[in-house]
Amino acid sequence: MNLLLLRPEDRQEDGSYAICDTRAQHMLEVLGVTPGDHVRAGVLDGPRGTATVLGIEEARITLSMSLEPQAPARPNIDLLLALPRPRSLKKLLPEVTALGVGRIMLTETYRVEKAFFGATLLRPENHRPLLYEGMMQAKLTHLPEVTVQRKLWQVLKQLPERFDDHIKLVAHPEATAPLAQVRLPRKKPVLLAVGPEGGFIDKEVQQLCDAGFSAITMGDNILRVETACVSLMAQIDLLRQQS
Amino acid sequence: MNLLLLRPEDRQEDGSYAICDTRAQHMLEVLGVTPGDHVRAGVLDGPRGTATVLGIEEARITLSMSLEPQAPARPNIDLLLALPRPRSLKKLLPEVTALGVGRIMLTETYRVEKAFFGATLLRPENHRPLLYEGMMQAKLTHLPEVTVQRKLWQVLKQLPERFDDHIKLVAHPEATAPLAQVRLPRKKPVLLAVGPEGGFIDKEVQQLCDAGFSAITMGDNILRVETACVSLMAQIDLLRQQS
Numbered sequence: 001m002n003l004l005l006l007r008p009e010d011r012q013e014d015g016s017y018a019i020c021d022t023r024a025q026h027m028l029e030v031l032g033v034t035p036g037d038h039v040r041a042g043v044l045d046g047p048r049g050t051a052t053v054l055g056i057e058e059a060r061i062t063l064s065m066s067l068e069p070q071a072p073a074r075p076n077i078d079l080l081l082a083l084p085r086p087r088s089l090k091k092l093l094p095e096v097t098a099l100g101v102g103r104i105m106l107t108e109t110y111r112v113e114k115a116f117f118g119a120t121l122l123r124p125e126n127h128r129p130l131l132y133e134g135m136m137q138a139k140l141t142h143l144p145e146v147t148v149q150r151k152l153w154q155v156l157k158q159l160p161e162r163f164d165d166h167i168k169l170v171a172h173p174e175a176t177a178p179l180a181q182v183r184l185p186r187k188k189p190v191l192l193a194v195g196p197e198g199g200f201i202d203k204e205v206q207q208l209c210d211a212g213f214s215a216i217t218m219g220d221n222i223l224r225v226e227t228a229c230v231s232l233m234a235q236i237d238l239l240r241q242q243s
Numbered sequence: 244m245n246l247l248l249l250r251p252e253d254r255q256e257d258g259s260y261a262i263c264d265t266r267a268q269h270m271l272e273v274l275g276v277t278p279g280d281h282v283r284a285g286v287l288d289g290p291r292g293t294a295t296v297l298g299i300e301e302a303r304i305t306l307s308m309s310l311e312p313q314a315p316a317r318p319n320i321d322l323l324l325a326l327p328r329p330r331s332l333k334k335l336l337p338e339v340t341a342l343g344v345g346r347i348m349l350t351e352t353y354r355v356e357k358a359f360f361g362a363t364l365l366r367p368e369n370h371r372p373l374l375y376e377g378m379m380q381a382k383l384t385h386l387p388e389v390t391v392q393r394k395l396w397q398v399l400k401q402l403p404e405r406f407d408d409h410i411k412l413v414a415h416p417e418a419t420a421p422l423a424q425v426r427l428p429r430k431k432p433v434l435l436a437v438g439p440e441g442g443f444i445d446k447e448v449q450q451l452c453d454a455g456f457s458a459i460t461m462g463d464n465i466l467r468v469e470t471a472c473v474s475l476m477a478q479i480d481l482l483r484q485q486s
Contacts, residue, residue: 002465091334095470138464180484219480221381222245227338230470231477237462238478241423 001026003139004041004051005132006065017051020060027053027061042141047071074142075100076189077233078166080155082109082196083148084225086119092226093127093146097134099233101144102189108150111198122148152204156211159191166191168213171232172205173222175215179232182216184239192236194229244269246382247284247294248375249308260294263303270296270304285384290314317385318343319432320476321409323398325352325439326391327468329362335469336370336389340377342476344387345432351393354441365391395447399454402434409434411456414475415448416465418458422475425459427482435479437472 004027010017027033033053041051041063049067056062083106084092096104108117121127124146131144149155159168167184170193184190193200193208200208205215218232247270253260270276276296284294284306292310299305326349327335339347351360364370367389374387392398402411410427413436427433436443436451443451448458461475 095467098464098466098470099474100464137467140464178484180481218477219484221341221343221383223341224338224380227341227473230473231342234461234474234477235481238423238481241421241462 001030001136002040003048003136003141004039005044005136005141006041006051006063007044012062015064016054017063017065018060019063024059024061028056028059033061040139041065042135042139043067044141045071045143046141048139048141072141075102075140075144076187077101077236078103078105078163078189078191079229080105080107080191080193081225081229082107082112082194082200083116084196085113085116086121088225089119089121089127090130092229093130094134094137095226095230096233097131097140097144098138099230099237100138100140100142101233102142103145103147105155106146106148107152107155109152109196109204110201111196117148117150152207156207159211163189163191165189168208168211169193169236170200170205170208170213170215171195171218171228172215173199173217173220175217177214177216179216179218179235179239182214182239184236184243186240186243190236192229192232194225194232197225244273244379245283246291246379246384247282247306248287248379248384249284249294249306250287255305258307259297260306260308261303262306267302267304271299271302276304283382284308285378285382286310287384288314288386289384291382291384315384318345318383318387319430320344320479321346321348321406321432321434322472323348323350323434323436324468324472325350325355325437325443326359327439328356328359329364331468332362332364332370333373335472336373337377337380338469338473339476340374340383340387341381342473342480343381343383343385344476345385346388346390348398349389349391350395350398352395352439352447353444354439360391360393395450399450402454406432406434408432411451411454412436412479413443413448413451413456413458414438414461414471415458416442416460416463418460420457420459422459422461422478422482425457425482427479427486429483429486433479435475437468437475440468 042048047067051063054062166189168191285291290310294306297305409432411434
């Protein structure tokens with residue numbers, strides 16, 4: 001835990017924060033905090049700062065927060081993913097969260113197994129801890145928004161209003177344009193679409209391109225979805241740094 | 244399984260191959276092969292090609308191999324890693340293998356927990372299946388060489404002869420040179436050093452720099468070792484493509 005993440009419900013009337021769950025347990029057992037100690041902390045969807053331990057009563061820790069004036073910027077990449085198998089999704093969520101992602105849109109495509117939509121991991125109470133894990137790892141306070149909408153065409157139909165200003169890229173092994181040659185202005189948000197194992201079918205790539213996506217390739221290696229997402233996000237970040 | 248990986252011990256006297264383990268099980272139960280069917284295959288540390296099912300006797304499949312003239316090039320990136328915790332190593336091995344890695348050198352640094360060196364995963368019979376998993380995923384035939392040498396100074400002392408021609412990079416959050424600005428000739432091999440959770444200590448970074456490494460930074464986010472390795476390898480691959 002590189003950042004203690006505080007949530008609105010932890011806040012008490014007097015402005016202090018109180019926690020008594022696994023976060024408190026970690027602070028007591030791993031960090032061994034005592035009153036007066038400081039830890040790096042952040043407020044969910046808000047600024048970061050320093051938390052000072054005011055008091056400890058058994059497993060309950062009371063903290064005061066000194067906040068930085070500005071919250072970290074919202075991550076400027078969003079993902080549109082063919083719903084991966086639960087095992088992949090479980091690995092992927094904390095990793096892409098740690099890299100910084102604004103919204104993760106999960107959808108169905110031709111090669112997605114329908115059974116994946118029954119995964120318990122799709123319930124917020126089950127996947128949110130994985131998002132928190134990534135945020136606390138990378139010291140981020142922005143909680144990625146996870147949405148599930150099965151029809152790809154519906155997702156694409158709703159894109160214009162929300163994603164007008166995004167550079168839209170779809171990773172497709174058969175594309176001819178290498179990502180390495182794409183110019184990405186530093187501040188421009190990106191919407192990245194990644195297909196299922198086996199890839200998007202041609203019709204879906206066409207639908208995406210009709211909706212403003214450009215097909216790019218990252219190379220010949222066929223990667224698992226979680227490896228592909230991390231690789232692509234890292235490469236996009238690097239391209240932005242170069243601009 | 245995107246590539247059936249055949250090993251020397253599968254080869255029979257008449258030049259055909261016979262398998263009767265989980266690979267055969269996968270071919271029978273998932274792919275549903277019958278005699279005459281072709282599957283994409285490769286020979287360990289050798290060329291790829293097409294395997295044709297000659298016969299099936301219960302769970303045993305006999306195959307003939309038609310090989311391409313040239314084996315895929317050896318991956319031109321090697322890793323020097325502070326031994327990660329077993330849970331991270333288990334995730335990391337198939338992922339970096341799928342991205343293509345020649346050698347993975349595991350070593351001890353100040354912030355590595357000594358107990359990690361007792362991990363059963365360090366035994367070849369335990370980690371080799373994870374390497375095969377990455378190879379079969381990405382259709383690669385080169386088996387990464389995994390070595391464990393505890394003393395970092397010994398690893399570094401032995402570097403010159405083996406890694407003279409490598410560009411040596413060490414990922415260090417406090418470095419001032421961004422990886423995005425490094426020029427990487429396409430054919431030049433890279434040796435990438437990645438520290439433990441909490442990073443290398445200054446003395447170790449100095450040792451690495453004395454051994455010819457350049458310290459680079461990939462940004463502010465503190466990532467898990469497995470996410471950092473995949474990100475850095477993907478970024479290095481992209482920089483090479485740009486040269």
